[in-house]
Amino acid sequence: MTQPDSVTQPESAPVTEPASAPVPDAEPPRRRRTGRTVALIAVAAVLGLVGGTAVGYGIQAEREPTPLAALNQPDLAYPKPLPRGQNPAPLTAAEDRKVKTDGDLRKLLLPRPAGTKKSEFSDADGWMTLREYASGFRSPEWALEDQLENKLRRIAATSWQKGEFRTTEIRLVQYRAGDSLGARDHAEGQIEATAEMAENDGEPIKGSADGRVFVLPVHKEAGYVDVYEARAYFHRGDIMVTVYIIDTKKISVKEISSVAEQQLGRL
Template sequence: MSTETVGPDVPEPVVPPQPDTTAAVPAQAAEPAAETLPAEAAAEQAATADEQPVPAEELLTAGPEPEPASAEGGPRPARRLSTGRLLLAAALLGPVVGAGVGYAVQASRPATPLPALAAVKLAYPAERVDPKALAAAAPQPLNIDGDLRDLLLKRPDGTQDWDDTGARGSWQDAAEYAESFGDSRATFSRLLDKGFRRSAVIGWKSGETKYRIRLIQYRSDSASAAISWDYSGASGENEVGKIPGNPQSTLVIDTKPDHYADSTEQFYYGEAIARKGDLIMEIEVFAPSKVDRAQLEDIAKRQWERIA
């Protein structure tokens, strides 16, 4: 029991209980907090740390650098070339590589010698040629400058004159010749275009059948083209042959009737054509029935003999 004198009873102050802060603070809080640096100082410190040399031992023992983190926090995936880029690269590199390989292969081969040039050796005659003798030996062009009416067949006895040609025949210019065709205007233009010079004609009539023979002369350089259109067969269905003894001739006999221009009168048509130089022989027959082929061949053969 205490012997100290005790004064009047004074109540002791009530001290509230202090919370135990030791248990509430986590373990990390017990460590002193790192001093926060400004942003500029932190960047300068990081740059200084990067410039410091790394010891060789650390470079040898260090592994590959980790992939940088992506925005989601995971490692960034490796980039891969698309199929289109791979094809484009192959298309660009293929010709270059092929050309290089081809050049290397060709450069390694030995040179191939070119064959010798083949040239015809010029030869000259031992003697000089006489121009006059050479011209005389060359084929002479057919020159028919006389009266073409003398070359026409004579009108057979017992026949009547037709087309007012007379027994000897008559001359025809391009306009008169074109009038015997339905399209006289186009025929006249073709005659002048093909180099028409002159024409002699004779015609006769025996019963209802009419006959006409023409000798048409063109310029020498146009006769070949003129004969290609001179055939004037009336219908599309006909018999085609040759004048006996003349393989270069044409003989045509229509199997269906035709009619005269601007008329309904029908007739059967037959024609024989042959050429000698710049002269064209044309024989026409207009008959009420199919033309007698033997008779047409006979007239054409006899007329050809007069100009051949």
């Protein structure tokens, strides 16, 4: 078999630089100096604001002062007086509650019901001293100080007895200068303390904003009869009212509520 002629190899091409040889890059485009521009704009805005404020004050200073309006302008009277003949009639003594409460406080006490007798615990003149009132609290010294700070004015009290044991007592505790805060705070404090003793929130008194009545658990002690007690607390204006009923028989919510509502009606 004939061998093919050897193929003549072409002359090798001249050697060139490798492709990775460094080639100068084109000049990069110039970036906008946004940060500096924004800073310059911000500085200009601040200078403009300060300059404008200064110019404004300068202009205002050069102006003549504006005269103030007269203070004694009759048209500014408030409240506006009603035309002649349209003024409301003054309250009568029966309608003006202030007349009632500034008078003899004992006259606002609920009268002793028919079929009852004066209780042996009743004060002869219908007044109770602050010391006597404070003595009924667990801490008389604290109660005395607290009532003095609240500007207690006077206390009217009455009590009566029905049958052999049932005793009802009412106290009107009034504070000075028509201050309803003392009466309200005292009522709220007694309601809170009695709610803990009764282990319930009591029942609302009809016609009262926040008054409550409570029937306490029976008090049992060996060698003594069982003692039942019911209480009511509410306030009206600068007067705080307490109602107590004590008996050896059960006292219903209706019974204590009836007395409280009648006393509230007198105020």
